[in-house]
Amino acid sequence: MTIATRAVTRAEVEDFLFREAALLDEWRLDEWLALFEEDATYEVPTTDRPDEDPLRSQYYVSDDHELLTARVRRLKSRHAHAENPHSRTRRLITNVRLGKPMGTSLPVYAAFLIYKIRDGNVDSFVGRYEHTLALGDELRFRKRRAVLELEVLRPGGRLSFIL
């Protein structure tokens, strides 16, 4: 498709998402953080009310860029006990669809299945991404939103890793 800034294909978006997944699975968090615009957000709504407004509701994660930076800094510390040692993760990202671009913003939808393995447990987290990408020279996150299909975070009751 053609937009004001440049054309973008689903293959390019998929490459971006797959590279992002690899960075997270390899715990290369500084490189991952560099994929975000300066005013970007990272959101995970609750499982019972995924459509609520993050400004007036309880979320699992509702980070502005500053809190996201603090999250990455924390996860890199050996004192982030919930992830020390790190979980093994493997992210399967599929069913990628592009939304209608608005100026330099491109909505992107995808399905995810993330396996998180630690302490003898294999926990799976299934859901969908509802991202907004910024269309600069390179793609970046303007909003990174992960919506879980789970009814309850069970048995793996922590989002100590990046969803």
Place this chain on the structure above:
Amino acid sequence: MAMTPVAETRTGLHGRRSAHVLEDPEQQIFRVNREVFRSNEIFSRERERLWDRLWLYLGHESEVPNPGDFKQRTLAGRPLIFCRDAAGHVRAYLNACPHRGTILCRETEGNAKTFQCFYHAWTFANTGELVGIPDPGAYPPERGFAAQMGLREVPRHENHRGFVFVSFSASGPTLREHLGNAGDYIDLMADHSARGLEALPGTHLYGIRGNWKLAVENAMDGYHFSPTHVTFVEYLKTTGYVTSDEGGLAVTLDNGHSVLIFSGHGGRVGMQWEPRFGEGERLRIAENVRELTARLGKERAERVSHTSRILYVFPNLLLFDIEGLAARQLEPVAPDFTDVRAWELAPAGEAPEARALRVRILGSFIGPGGLATPDDVEAYECVQRGVVATAGDTRPWVDWSDISRGMQREARGEPARNVDEAGIRGFWRHWDSLISGAAQ
């Protein structure tokens, strides 16, 4: 290893001495046998003596604000319907059709005038009456059949300042008697706003691979804050706030309840400023404190506004007045598994910018995606995995956890610090009095 009890290690001890809890004030030792976290038999006894008998926190009345609003909620393993009936009264029904026991309400939440069982199409008003049976002439009309077969309410429910509790026992102490002096600490939270509190949309629902009592110990343990939450402490430091453990207290309350009082772990939205809240919030806080003082008087206004608190209401409720306001409900599933539900609370009708700050600040700390709670979950789960190591080990004290910290200060009559373990001891004493004694 032999499974013999630890009788030989008990000799020479005084004070509390059951199979589960040993307290020796002379030697200043307090220990808990780790079987309490592992045993199916103890889990069953807890169901019978605690969960089926005591007052349990069900939810906040603001979760069902309008007539007809309902939510499903499982408490002590029993599926319930928490709702507001057509007349505006909060109700708690067993979510099982009186006819044959089918789960009656299968939507997790919604608004309905009636509940209809899909199995045989019996229909109940949200006030409890059986209002529809297909072919009602199949039952003798003169015997009052419909009146017998109304929705089953929980035997008792009571509301304390918006916090709704239920009891599965038809008799026993009133809620007020059960709460005792913990009631005033609930009031300190309810007093935040003249318009009352409301539960925000979005519930944290998560399972932890640990015994429910580990979640209580963790919450009543200010000792773990600095080592466990070092990354959160470091984050606050980058925003210009330096935490401190100084001046905090642990207060043991009636009936196994306890409260930790903090002065230096962080600010609270609407009450105590810290740099990351920004200048607008500094002005709102000054205004809030003026309003509190006018409404409650200076002394109580200061109690409400100046300190952070974590209140434990035995057995299933934790109220957090730290960073923001939250209620956490513990639902034991198995000796080694607990479901947790947590709601964020806020002054009703709060200004949008204050609300936006509140949800961001509380979320930075608390919950499965926060920068602190996951490390608490790691702690409960690591204890649960660790206590298996000593099962059946009869060597002195090997299969016992130590909860003695601060007994020395207690013996000198000094107030207990929140970095000691007094609040946890209060919990265990009450738990033990209910579990280790003969059934009543």
